[in-house]
Amino acid sequence: MKLKDNHKLTLYSCYIGYITQAIINIFPPLVFIMFQKNFNISLTQIGILSSFNFAVQMIVDFLSIKFIDKIGYRVPIVAAHIFSALGLLLLGVLPFYIEPYFAMLICFFINAVSGGLIEVLVSPIVEALPEKQKTKAMNILHSFYSWGSMLVVILSTLYFNIFGIENWGYMSMLWALVPFINIFLFSNVPLNVLKTHEDNMNANNVVSIRKLLSVKIVLVFAVLMICAGASEQSIAQWVSLFAEAGLNVDKTIGDIFGACMFAFCMGIVRLIYGMNSENIDIKKALLISSFFCVIGYLITVFSPYAFLSLIGCAVSGLSVAIMWPSVFSLSSKIYSKGGTAMFALLALSGDAGCSLGPFIVGLVSNNIYNNFSNNIIESSLKIGILFAVFFPVMMFIVLLFFKNSKTNS
Template sequence: MIRPRLLTWLCYLAMMSLAIGINLLPVFLTALSVEHGGLKKEELGWLGGIGFTGVVIGILVTGPLADRWGAKIFSLLGSALLAASLPAAAFAPDYTKLCVALFFLGLGAGILDMILSPVVSALNPTRRAAAMNLLHSFYCVGAVVTILAGTLVLKAGHGWKTACLLLAPMPVVLLVALAFQQFPKMASDEHEHTPMRKLVRDKWFVVALLAIFLGGATELGMAQW
């Protein structure tokens, strides 16, 4: 049985969880440089770039496959990747393994970023706009919590490893909680899919896409600086 209210709130918390994968790294760039033997600025830049490569791949792959395989498997996969990648990043012995861990951390965040919106939309057909706005506000809450936790860890004299391990339980708890939930269907048998070729010919779709691109670039450019 689908429990819309409970699953909606779990999606809100999952949105907070994915914020960890995007916002934790910038707080610790200087500390990571020291921990890994004095990384160059170029190497530090690649850490963020590799993480966002994972985010983009997660979004692009999850979109078309979620309609076929359902939302639950991707919600669990995204949470599992976050839960596994945070400890992996914490204990990465060298730069290469840290890059791999950050890629999968970004991949998990991208999968969740793609799947949470349609799930919340399907769960709340009569209050869709309010539910979606609240969902995305929880990303901001997660970003603030992540940055605050990282700042307090640094102030206490600890580093990257402590911050990763401190935040790792959240995706673990969500993984377990989501595993016991039933998810709504992502695709309706009554309606046909809109072909991408038709979408890109819609000027309002292109304008909205451009606005989201510029908004995201502005937000994340400042966050990752």
């Protein structure tokens, strides 16, 4: 079968797309400790890097609403992988030749453009495939972000132990090979267009952002996506530094039992849930996941033992796993007229949460750290994470009202 006729290969390309996004989101936090030690970058500046990444992704999400339906999926999805390959290559080189923090902002910007396009495009590409079990396909798709995160943590940790973390720049350049492969795949696989009306295949596939913002249920989904993104990334972006500097755990152990376990828990839940999601009440599942996310955060913050704090991170990974993909699937099921524009709006909202959550953790932690003794970095990071518990709490409250509401349009 030729590439242009192989829809399975399209799905596999989307899987690699999410692995690519995992690389650009997860690899930099693994070397935050080096940014802090070698380049004298503060906790606030590190938080700004994470927030800047997702803020740029959010802007890309918004702009993509205007042009993706007009130019199609192929050009922007190929461009996304070109940007990610370039950004990873530059991240391994640029900070050593120009002002480090400015260099990082440049690389984070390039990668963020890629991440924003990937987030907006892969979900509707999968949704447009000739596949009946959309919720199942969507959850399995999003599980690959988690498997990609695990892959990044394990292989990067192995590299650091063999060649030394001080040589992290070369690892960044090696990771650029993944998006480079996907440039070729997305240039050739078949890409269908997602229709805004299931019963009218000839309808114009453009829904205005003004129309979407006037639909109350879409705004509810947007709020849920903000909470989902913040709940996930407030832990994911800080767990590596938190384990090493905050809990005084060896970096290898911290990354494996912190960042890697968080990703594993996310991935396994998304995979299991994806295989059975057609028979699960999505609203109820989201309500349960937000509740346990709060529990995970509280264990992480208030546990007097490092091991239990890492278990709290794992519980958070278990609980946030279904949030992002299930809100996508639920929105498509309840408001099927949204089309690509709604996916872009929801991705924008999710990235807003991804930007806001880590920024709050960094800002609060740095303020606590600077105003008291330098020996309480553990407490400062825990207080920062505690502030972010607002997001799963808010999600639980919104879902509670939503579950009892009969509004479906």
